[in-house]
Amino acid sequence: MRRISPRDVTLYLMVILMMLFAVSTLQRMDQEDAPDYSQIRTYFSQERVKYFTLEDETLTLTLRESGNQTSTLTYQLADPYLFYFDLHELIDQQLAAGTLEGYDYIPGLESSWWYNMLPTLVMIGLAVLFLFLLYRQRMSAMNGGGAPGASRFGHARTKTLSDQGKKVTFDDVAGAEEEKAELQEIVDFLRDPQKFTSLGARIPKGVLLVGPPGTGKTLIAKAVAGEAGVHFLSISGSDFVELYVGVGASRVRDLFDQAKKEAPAIVFIDEIDAVGRQRGTGLGGGHDEREQTLNQLLVEMDGFGSNEGVIVLAATNRQDILDPALLRPGRFDRQIYVGLPDIKGREDILKVHAKKKPLAEDVSLHDVARATAGFTGADLENLLNEAALLAAREDKRFITMSDLHEAMLKVIAGPEKKSRVVTEQSRKLTAYHEAGHAVVIHELDSQDPVHQITIVPRGPAGGMTISLPSEDKAYLSRKELEERIAVCLGGRVAEQVVLGDISTGASSDIQKASQIARSMVTKYGMSEKLGTIAYGNENDEVFIGRTMAQARAYSEEVAGQIDQEVKAIVERAYRRCEEILNGRRKELELTARYLLDHETMDAETFAKVFDDPGAGEFAPYLEQV
Known part of the structure; x- marks a missing residue:
C-alpha cells in the first residue's frame, strides 16, 4: 500500500483547522x-x-x-x-x-458544558469522516491503477434475473421446441452435475444462439437460467466498449469474477458481435481496445484458469463476422440456430401472448398464425398488442378478429391514412395498379391466393394487394420465383395496358423484381447460360472488421453476362404479365372499378369477379366494360 505523502497530511490538517475556525467563529457570533x-x-x-x-x-x-x-x-x-x-x-x-x-x-x-461543546464535537466528527472517505477513495484509485473514481469503469455492469422482473421458464418460450431440447442438457447439468461427470462427460462451456432479430434468443437464455434455478448475469456486448483503454478487458475479468463467486451461474452476453468481431483486419489493426477485450474474453472462456460451474450463453444475428477463435469447441461448443417459427410455432407463440388478453369468440389464432408467415416472435407479440390498443381505442371489452386483421396490416404496412388528399387521377392509377397485381396472382397457380385489395394509403404505399400463404415454404422453385417477378410487374403492366402511360408508383415493385432475378442468377444458379455457379457472397460487403478488399469476385465480362440474364428474366415476366392482363381485361376493369367505388375488396368479392361476374355488385360495371 502506498504511504501518504507529507503534502497529503498538510492538506488534511488545513481542512480540519478551517472547520474548527468556522465553528469557533459561529460560537462567538452567538455570544455577541x-x-x-x-x-x-x-x-x-x-x-x-x-x-x-x-x-x-x-x-x-x-x-x-x-x-x-x-x-x-x-x-x-x-x-x-x-x-x-x-x-x-x-x-x-x-x-x-x-x-x-x-x-x-x-x-x-x-449538561450545559456538553451542550456548548456539541457543535465542536459534531464538526470534528464530520472532519474525521471526510478524511476517512477521502483516504479510502485514494486507496481505491491506487489499487485500480487510475485517477480517483476511475476504477469504477472496470466493473462490469451486469443485470440479474431479479433486476429483469418475473422468473422466465421454458413454458414462456413457444415455437422453439428443438432449441429448448438442446438447452435442456445445460439445465440438467446445472441441477445435477454428478450425473454427467460420473460418466466422464464435459458439459459445453458456451452455447451461441444464432438467428434473425426478434426470434427469442434472449428469452431462451433467461428461460435456461429460470429452469436451472442458478444465478444469471446478463450484459450487452456494447457494455464492454469504453473510451478508456483497458476498460473492456477489465470488465471481462470482473464479469467472470462475479460469476465464479456465485457459481453455478450463467453468463449471458447479448449482441456479442459488438465485441467478438474478427481480429487483425479492417481499420483497427491488432492493438485497438475492442480486440484487447476480445482477447481477454477468449482467455476467460478457455485459458489456463478454471471456470467450472460457469456457462456462457451468447446471442447474435451476425455469426459471419465473429472471430473463429471464439467459435471453436472449448469456447462455444454449440451453436443453436433460432429461426423463424412455423405455423404451429406461431400459433403457440400467439397463445402465450394472448393469455392475459380477452379474446372474442370469433378469434381464431390458427387463422392468424396462417396469415402471418415470416413473422418473428417479437412481431407476433407486437401484433397482439396493436390489436389490444385498437380495441381499447373503440371502447371494446374484447379483442375481435377484425382488430387482429387491422393490426396485422398496420404491422406490415403502417396505419391507414384516410385523411390524405388523393386526386381522382391518382386513385384511378392506384386502382388499376393494384387490380393488375391481383389478376396476375389469380392466374398463377404457384402464388398465394389474394386476401385483400385496397387503395387506401398505408405508410408510403398508395395501396396494397395482400396475399396469404396456405402453408409455410422452406424453399422456392425457379417457376415460383419467375412467377413472383411477374406478380411484382403486374401493376406496371396494368398501367401501360389500360392507361397507356406508366408512373413512379411501381418503383419498389421493380426493385424487388430486379433483386429476385439477380439472386436467381448469382446465388441460386438458375441461369442456363451462366450455369450452376455462385457469383456473389452475401457476406462480401465491406465493413470495419473485414478485409477492405474488392467485394466482387468475377470479371467484367461475367458481370455483363449477369446483367443480360437478369434483364432477360425480367423481360420474360413482363411479357407474361401482358398476356395475362390482355386476356383478363374484363376482370381487370371490374376489379379496378369496384375499388374506385368501395376502396377495399376482400377475397370472396374478388373471387366473384372470375366465378360469377353477373352478381349484384358487379352488374353496374358490366355495362361500362
Missing part, C-alpha cells in the same frame, strides 16, 4: 449578544439581588430598589454553567446571611 457577567456579579456583590430564577438559559433577577421597591431584570445567558461557576460561592454566602431570600432550581447545569 450575551450579557456582561461583571454587571450581574456587581448586583450580587452589592446585595441587591433579593431572588433569582434560572430556567435553561434565561436568568431573571429580582432587585431591591429604594423605598422597599423591587425591579426585575431578565438576561439570556450564553453559558449558564459559567454563571454558576463564577457566583456559586457568593450565592451560598448570601443565602446563609439571609440577604438572598432564595432561588428556583437550576436545571441542566451539568
Whole structure:
C-alpha cells in the first residue's frame, strides 16, 4: 500500500483547522449578544439581588430598589454553567446571611458544558469522516491503477434475473421446441452435475444462439437460467466498449469474477458481435481496445484458469463476422440456430401472448398464425398488442378478429391514412395498379391466393394487394420465383395496358423484381447460360472488421453476362404479365372499378369477379366494360 505523502497530511490538517475556525467563529457570533457577567456579579456583590430564577438559559433577577421597591431584570445567558461557576460561592454566602431570600432550581447545569461543546464535537466528527472517505477513495484509485473514481469503469455492469422482473421458464418460450431440447442438457447439468461427470462427460462451456432479430434468443437464455434455478448475469456486448483503454478487458475479468463467486451461474452476453468481431483486419489493426477485450474474453472462456460451474450463453444475428477463435469447441461448443417459427410455432407463440388478453369468440389464432408467415416472435407479440390498443381505442371489452386483421396490416404496412388528399387521377392509377397485381396472382397457380385489395394509403404505399400463404415454404422453385417477378410487374403492366402511360408508383415493385432475378442468377444458379455457379457472397460487403478488399469476385465480362440474364428474366415476366392482363381485361376493369367505388375488396368479392361476374355488385360495371 502506498504511504501518504507529507503534502497529503498538510492538506488534511488545513481542512480540519478551517472547520474548527468556522465553528469557533459561529460560537462567538452567538455570544455577541450575551450579557456582561461583571454587571450581574456587581448586583450580587452589592446585595441587591433579593431572588433569582434560572430556567435553561434565561436568568431573571429580582432587585431591591429604594423605598422597599423591587425591579426585575431578565438576561439570556450564553453559558449558564459559567454563571454558576463564577457566583456559586457568593450565592451560598448570601443565602446563609439571609440577604438572598432564595432561588428556583437550576436545571441542566451539568449538561450545559456538553451542550456548548456539541457543535465542536459534531464538526470534528464530520472532519474525521471526510478524511476517512477521502483516504479510502485514494486507496481505491491506487489499487485500480487510475485517477480517483476511475476504477469504477472496470466493473462490469451486469443485470440479474431479479433486476429483469418475473422468473422466465421454458413454458414462456413457444415455437422453439428443438432449441429448448438442446438447452435442456445445460439445465440438467446445472441441477445435477454428478450425473454427467460420473460418466466422464464435459458439459459445453458456451452455447451461441444464432438467428434473425426478434426470434427469442434472449428469452431462451433467461428461460435456461429460470429452469436451472442458478444465478444469471446478463450484459450487452456494447457494455464492454469504453473510451478508456483497458476498460473492456477489465470488465471481462470482473464479469467472470462475479460469476465464479456465485457459481453455478450463467453468463449471458447479448449482441456479442459488438465485441467478438474478427481480429487483425479492417481499420483497427491488432492493438485497438475492442480486440484487447476480445482477447481477454477468449482467455476467460478457455485459458489456463478454471471456470467450472460457469456457462456462457451468447446471442447474435451476425455469426459471419465473429472471430473463429471464439467459435471453436472449448469456447462455444454449440451453436443453436433460432429461426423463424412455423405455423404451429406461431400459433403457440400467439397463445402465450394472448393469455392475459380477452379474446372474442370469433378469434381464431390458427387463422392468424396462417396469415402471418415470416413473422418473428417479437412481431407476433407486437401484433397482439396493436390489436389490444385498437380495441381499447373503440371502447371494446374484447379483442375481435377484425382488430387482429387491422393490426396485422398496420404491422406490415403502417396505419391507414384516410385523411390524405388523393386526386381522382391518382386513385384511378392506384386502382388499376393494384387490380393488375391481383389478376396476375389469380392466374398463377404457384402464388398465394389474394386476401385483400385496397387503395387506401398505408405508410408510403398508395395501396396494397395482400396475399396469404396456405402453408409455410422452406424453399422456392425457379417457376415460383419467375412467377413472383411477374406478380411484382403486374401493376406496371396494368398501367401501360389500360392507361397507356406508366408512373413512379411501381418503383419498389421493380426493385424487388430486379433483386429476385439477380439472386436467381448469382446465388441460386438458375441461369442456363451462366450455369450452376455462385457469383456473389452475401457476406462480401465491406465493413470495419473485414478485409477492405474488392467485394466482387468475377470479371467484367461475367458481370455483363449477369446483367443480360437478369434483364432477360425480367423481360420474360413482363411479357407474361401482358398476356395475362390482355386476356383478363374484363376482370381487370371490374376489379379496378369496384375499388374506385368501395376502396377495399376482400377475397370472396374478388373471387366473384372470375366465378360469377353477373352478381349484384358487379352488374353496374358490366355495362361500362
